[in-house]
Amino acid sequence: MNNTVLRLTSLTLIWLYCTAVAQAGQVITQEERAWARQVLTQEKTLGAISTPNAIAVMYFNNRSGRERLTPLQKGMAVMLITDLAKVEKIRVVERTKLQALLDEMELGASGLMDAETAPEVGLLLRASYVTGGDILQGTSKELEISSSVFDVPLDKFTPQQPAAGAVNEIFKLEKKVLFHIIDHMQIALSPQKKAELERPLSTSTAALLALFAGIDYSDRGLYLRAANMYEQALIEDPSLKMAQNALLELKGMGLVTLEELSGEQRGPQPPLPASAPDDGLSTGSIVAIGLGVAAVGGGLAFALGQDDDESETTPVDPEDTTPPTVTADPAENTALDCSGGNILFSFSEAMAETGEALLSNEGIIQQGWRGNRVYEVNWSADESICNNLSPITVTLSGFKDTSENLLAEPTSFTYSSRNSTALQSEL
Incomplete structure (x- = not known):
């Protein structure tokens, strides 16, 4: 009985954590990444319970043939999340939480909804709905946004009425998709709330x-x-x-x-x-x-403003010769916990996923890539890295970005251990 209550409490806290402020910030924090890892570890124990009127918004796939509109893939989701969060009866998964989860699922590069990802994302986030869609070519100066809603409890996809309009009025297209989703969820809006939702994030397509x-x-x-x-x-x-x-x-x-x-x-x-x-x-x-x-x-x-029948020339980027940089979490000089923990190394560029972390005290660690910009070093109590009282230096060797540029200095990070720190304080 106690285990059941504890599990339900844990699931409730997970849901509250990922929907508390659906439009809080845009930076994915280490806490959010830790939360995403926790959710995935509980995947096998999750039942088919979903939170009523809870929705996760996936990214839209740019199939328009207009490469310059690729930012709209995440942009449609950003606008929809911002607007849906204004409806009191709807609970929206925070975008950064969803991105952190997609990264852990190795779907972060796309985040697109399909027959496989929608059910799994809905289950993990305890959401009753998952939505997403495609950005399609309309007429020469128009776009068409095709969307669908996946009902998690019913295991059913429902296509929504396409929204078509001018390229320079994408804010209007988002509103059409928005109200289709709200209608599908069978949520009634007051005239005041509808008027509020009709106000665009911006009327400038360039700014958006x-x-x-x-x-x-x-x-x-x-x-x-x-x-x-x-x-x-x-x-x-x-x-x-x-x-x-x-x-x-x-x-x-x-x-x-x-x-x-x-x-x-x-x-x-x-x-x-x-x-x-x-x-x-x-x-x-x-x-x-x-x-x-x-x-x-x-x-x-x-x-x-250019016609689509005009040729679109994409300039070739100059050769990248800038060395990538790296930051560590926890920061250098932090006291590490010998009983278990990890260090996340975040790189400024996409990396070639090569390299190795070396420890000065030859402690036993596990290590590997999380995507192509984060490298993790971790250890457990039975594989302690604190095998003496000396400072622990972690050196990154052989790391280079996708343009073959080697990692810039510093490539070594020195830490103390809680065991040695405590012993020194006693002495």
Whole structure:
């Protein structure tokens, strides 16, 4: 009986944690990644229970043939999550929690809904609905958004009425999809609430695409580039509060500094890496539409105004010769727990998934990649790394990015152990 109560309490806390603030921040924290790992470890013990009117919004697949609209894949989800969270009767899974879970499931590069992912995501998140869709080619200057809703308890996909409209009015297309979803969930809206939901995040397509590009960069740990995109979004629409909040979040968490954001002090930016199939965002297309490291001005708006029958030239990125950097969590000089724990090494670029972590005291560890930007070192009580009182130095050897650039210094991180720290305090 006690185990049943404990399990139900745990599941309730998991759900509350992932839906508490559906539009809190855009940075995926280590706490969220730990939460996602915990959810996956409980997957086999989860029953078919779902939370009524709880919904997870997956990313939309860009099938329009317009590479410059790739940021809209996450953007449609961002807009829908923001609006659905305003409806009191709906509980929405926070986007960063969903992204952390998708990363752990090795689906983070796409996050697209299909017949396999929707049931599993719905089960893991205790959601009764999962939604997502496709961005399709309409007429020469139109888009069509095709969406569907997966009812988790019924194990059933229901296609929604497609939403078609002008490319430069994507905010209107999102509203059509939004109200189709709410109707499917059979939730009645008051005239006041409907009027509130009809207000767009921004009427500037240029600002929205810059915002969405920034969010994707943030998910991949490229925080300075994310900040550049948020700044560009604010140039296009100074009242875009989500971009303001996202930029403040990066500054407040110390992920970017004022010096880095200052063009005078920052100097030339390192070249963008060549886009890879699993990037989730084509950096080449961002350069093409003016969302690169330089100030954009009206470049994006001009690109969106072009007829689709005109040739679209994507410039080739210069060779990437910038060494990747790495940060450690916990930070260097932290006292490690000998009874078990881990260190996560986060890289500034997509890595070639090679390399090895070496310990100065030859302690026994487990190690491996989590995606292509995070490398984990962990240990347990029966494989303690604290086999003497000396400081523990972890050296990263052989790590290089996808452009074959070796890791920049520092590549070694020194820690103390709680056992040695406690003994020294006693002495």
